Amino acid sequence: MRRFFVGITGASGFLYGLRLVDELQKNNEHEIYISITPDAFTNARLELRENDLISIKDKYFNKSNIHFLDYRDFAAPVSSGSFNIDSYIVAPASMGFVGRVASGVSSNLIERAADVALKERRKLVILFREAPLNSIHLENLLKLSNCGAIIFPAAPAFYHSPENINGLIDFIVGKIFDIINVEHSLFKRWM
Numbered sequence: 001m002r003r004f005f006v007g008i009t010g011a012s013g014f015l016y017g018l019r020l021v022d023e024l025q026k027n028n029e030h031e032i033y034i035s036i037t038p039d040a041f042t043n044a045r046l047e048l049r050e051n052d053l054i055s056i057k058d059k060y061f062n063k064s065n066i067h068f069l070d071y072r073d074f075a076a077p078v079s080s081g082s083f084n085i086d087s088y089i090v091a092p093a094s095m096g097f098v099g100r101v102a103s104g105v106s107s108n109l110i111e112r113a114a115d116v117a118l119k120e121r122r123k124l125v126i127l128f129r130e131a132p133l134n135s136i137h138l139e140n141l142l143k144l145s146n147c148g149a150i151i152f153p154a155a156p157a158f159y160h161s162p163e164n165i166n167g168l169i170d171f172i173v174g175k176i177f178d179i180i181n182v183e184h185s186l187f188k189r190w191m
Helices: 014-024 038-048 053-060 095-102 109-119 135-146 165-179
Strands: 002-008 030-036 066-069 087-093 123-128 150-153
Touching (some): 002 014, 014 038, 014 053, 014 087, 030 038, 030 109, 087 165, 095 123
Parallel strands (some): 002 030, 087 123, 123 150
Protein backbone atom coordinates (compact mmCIF):
# COMPACT_ATOMS: atom_id res chain seq x y z
CA MET A 1 0.00 0.00 0.00
CA ARG A 2 1.28 3.47 -0.90
CA ARG A 3 0.80 6.38 1.49
CA PHE A 4 0.31 9.98 0.45
CA PHE A 5 0.02 13.16 2.46
CA VAL A 6 -2.02 15.98 0.94
CA GLY A 7 -2.03 19.41 2.53
CA ILE A 8 -4.43 22.09 1.35
CA THR A 9 -3.54 25.63 2.41
CA GLY A 10 -5.18 29.02 2.02
CA ALA A 11 -4.23 29.88 -1.56
CA SER A 12 -6.99 29.97 -4.13
CA GLY A 13 -7.21 26.62 -5.87
CA PHE A 14 -8.99 24.31 -3.43
CA LEU A 15 -10.21 22.49 -6.53
CA TYR A 16 -6.67 21.24 -7.24
CA GLY A 17 -6.41 19.55 -3.86
CA LEU A 18 -9.95 18.23 -4.09
CA ARG A 19 -9.35 16.64 -7.51
CA LEU A 20 -6.00 15.23 -6.39
CA VAL A 21 -7.54 13.48 -3.37
CA ASP A 22 -10.55 12.35 -5.40
CA GLU A 23 -8.31 10.62 -7.95
CA LEU A 24 -5.94 9.13 -5.35
CA GLN A 25 -8.76 7.63 -3.30
CA LYS A 26 -10.10 5.68 -6.28
CA ASN A 27 -7.23 3.21 -5.88
CA ASN A 28 -7.74 1.08 -2.77
CA GLU A 29 -3.97 0.52 -2.70
CA HIS A 30 -3.55 4.21 -1.76
CA GLU A 31 -3.79 5.44 1.80
CA ILE A 32 -4.31 9.21 1.92
CA TYR A 33 -3.62 11.48 4.88
CA ILE A 34 -5.12 14.93 4.42
CA SER A 35 -5.00 18.15 6.39
CA ILE A 36 -6.72 21.41 5.52
CA THR A 37 -6.14 24.85 7.04
CA PRO A 38 -9.03 27.14 8.04
CA ASP A 39 -8.07 29.57 5.24
CA ALA A 40 -8.33 26.69 2.76
CA PHE A 41 -11.86 26.00 4.02
CA THR A 42 -12.67 29.68 3.43
CA ASN A 43 -11.59 29.26 -0.19
CA ALA A 44 -13.52 25.99 -0.42
CA ARG A 45 -16.69 27.78 0.57
CA LEU A 46 -16.08 30.39 -2.14
CA GLU A 47 -14.92 28.01 -4.88
CA LEU A 48 -17.42 25.21 -4.21
CA ARG A 49 -20.32 27.51 -3.27
CA GLU A 50 -20.93 25.51 -0.10
CA ASN A 51 -21.22 27.11 3.31
CA ASP A 52 -20.98 24.25 5.80
CA LEU A 53 -17.45 23.07 6.60
CA ILE A 54 -18.68 19.73 7.96
CA SER A 55 -20.59 19.01 4.76
CA ILE A 56 -17.51 19.84 2.67
CA LYS A 57 -15.45 17.38 4.71
CA ASP A 58 -18.15 14.68 4.68
CA LYS A 59 -19.03 15.12 1.01
CA TYR A 60 -15.52 15.18 -0.44
CA PHE A 61 -13.23 13.45 2.06
CA ASN A 62 -15.30 10.64 3.55
CA LYS A 63 -13.81 7.51 1.99
CA SER A 64 -12.38 4.48 3.79
CA ASN A 65 -8.81 5.10 2.58
CA ILE A 66 -8.77 8.79 3.58
CA HIS A 67 -7.52 9.82 7.01
CA PHE A 68 -8.53 13.39 7.80
CA LEU A 69 -6.09 15.08 10.17
CA ASP A 70 -6.70 18.29 12.09
CA TYR A 71 -4.23 20.96 11.00
CA ARG A 72 -3.33 21.56 14.69
CA ASP A 73 -2.60 17.90 15.50
CA PHE A 74 1.17 17.68 15.92
CA ALA A 75 0.70 14.17 17.36
CA ALA A 76 -0.59 12.90 13.98
CA PRO A 77 1.53 10.11 12.47
CA VAL A 78 2.67 12.29 9.54
CA SER A 79 4.47 14.64 11.95
CA SER A 80 7.14 11.99 12.52
CA GLY A 81 9.87 10.90 10.14
CA SER A 82 9.46 7.34 11.39
CA PHE A 83 6.02 7.18 9.73
CA ASN A 84 6.59 6.30 6.08
CA ILE A 85 4.87 8.47 3.47
CA ASP A 86 5.65 7.89 -0.21
CA SER A 87 4.93 11.45 -1.35
CA TYR A 88 3.86 14.71 0.23
CA ILE A 89 1.81 17.12 -1.89
CA VAL A 90 0.69 20.59 -0.87
CA ALA A 91 -1.99 21.72 -3.31
CA PRO A 92 -2.49 24.58 -3.33
CA ALA A 93 0.36 26.09 -1.37
CA SER A 94 0.06 29.68 -0.22
CA MET A 95 3.08 31.94 -0.15
CA GLY A 96 2.68 32.11 3.65
CA PHE A 97 3.14 28.33 3.76
CA VAL A 98 6.14 28.57 1.41
CA GLY A 99 7.76 31.30 3.51
CA ARG A 100 7.27 29.51 6.81
CA VAL A 101 8.58 26.16 5.52
CA ALA A 102 11.54 27.87 3.81
CA SER A 103 12.35 29.45 7.19
CA GLY A 104 12.07 26.17 9.08
CA VAL A 105 8.86 27.19 10.87
CA SER A 106 6.19 24.58 11.58
CA SER A 107 3.12 26.38 12.92
CA ASN A 108 0.65 23.70 11.77
CA LEU A 109 0.59 20.04 10.72
CA ILE A 110 0.97 20.77 6.99
CA GLU A 111 4.12 22.79 7.58
CA ARG A 112 5.45 20.07 9.91
CA ALA A 113 4.74 17.37 7.30
CA ALA A 114 6.64 19.42 4.71
CA ASP A 115 9.52 19.79 7.16
CA VAL A 116 9.52 16.00 7.70
CA ALA A 117 9.57 15.42 3.93
CA LEU A 118 12.58 17.72 3.56
CA LYS A 119 14.54 16.35 6.52
CA GLU A 120 13.89 12.73 5.50
CA ARG A 121 14.70 13.52 1.83
CA ARG A 122 11.27 12.35 0.67
CA LYS A 123 9.32 13.58 -2.32
CA LEU A 124 7.61 16.91 -1.60
CA VAL A 125 5.56 18.58 -4.35
CA ILE A 126 4.56 22.19 -3.72
CA LEU A 127 1.82 23.38 -6.07
CA PHE A 128 1.93 27.11 -5.52
CA ARG A 129 -0.83 29.39 -6.73
CA GLU A 130 0.27 33.01 -6.74
CA ALA A 131 0.85 35.64 -9.40
CA PRO A 132 2.82 37.76 -9.82
CA LEU A 133 5.72 36.68 -7.62
CA ASN A 134 7.91 39.11 -5.72
CA SER A 135 11.58 38.56 -4.96
CA ILE A 136 10.83 37.16 -1.49
CA HIS A 137 8.51 34.53 -3.02
CA LEU A 138 11.16 33.61 -5.58
CA GLU A 139 13.90 33.33 -2.94
CA ASN A 140 11.72 31.13 -0.73
CA LEU A 141 10.77 28.86 -3.65
CA LEU A 142 14.44 28.57 -4.65
CA LYS A 143 15.41 27.76 -1.07
CA LEU A 144 12.85 24.95 -0.98
CA SER A 145 13.95 23.69 -4.38
CA ASN A 146 17.56 23.61 -3.18
CA CYS A 147 16.38 21.53 -0.20
CA GLY A 148 14.81 18.97 -2.55
CA ALA A 149 11.19 20.12 -2.92
CA ILE A 150 9.61 19.99 -6.36
CA ILE A 151 8.28 23.45 -7.10
CA PHE A 152 5.21 23.29 -9.29
CA PRO A 153 3.31 26.37 -10.51
CA ALA A 154 -0.44 25.98 -10.98
CA ALA A 155 -0.01 26.83 -14.66
CA PRO A 156 -1.95 24.43 -16.92
CA ALA A 157 -1.06 23.85 -20.55
CA PHE A 158 -3.53 24.19 -23.40
CA TYR A 159 -2.12 21.84 -26.06
CA HIS A 160 -4.46 19.07 -24.91
CA SER A 161 -7.46 21.29 -25.87
CA PRO A 162 -9.28 21.43 -22.53
CA GLU A 163 -13.01 21.86 -22.92
CA ASN A 164 -13.64 23.38 -19.49
CA ILE A 165 -12.05 24.20 -16.14
CA ASN A 166 -12.01 20.50 -15.21
CA GLY A 167 -9.68 19.85 -18.15
CA LEU A 168 -7.28 22.49 -16.81
CA ILE A 169 -7.38 21.04 -13.29
CA ASP A 170 -6.95 17.50 -14.61
CA PHE A 171 -3.83 18.56 -16.50
CA ILE A 172 -2.17 19.86 -13.32
CA VAL A 173 -3.23 16.86 -11.24
CA GLY A 174 -2.03 14.51 -13.98
CA LYS A 175 1.38 16.20 -14.04
CA ILE A 176 1.61 15.81 -10.26
CA PHE A 177 0.73 12.13 -10.66
CA ASP A 178 3.55 11.81 -13.19
CA ILE A 179 5.95 13.19 -10.57
CA ILE A 180 4.73 10.87 -7.79
CA ASN A 181 4.49 7.83 -10.11
CA VAL A 182 0.71 7.32 -10.06
CA GLU A 183 -0.87 5.97 -13.25
CA HIS A 184 -3.61 8.14 -14.73
CA SER A 185 -5.51 9.10 -17.84
CA LEU A 186 -6.35 12.65 -16.82
CA PHE A 187 -5.13 14.30 -20.01
CA LYS A 188 -4.06 13.38 -23.51
CA ARG A 189 -0.29 13.24 -23.73
CA TRP A 190 1.73 15.14 -26.30
CA MET A 191 2.42 13.03 -29.36
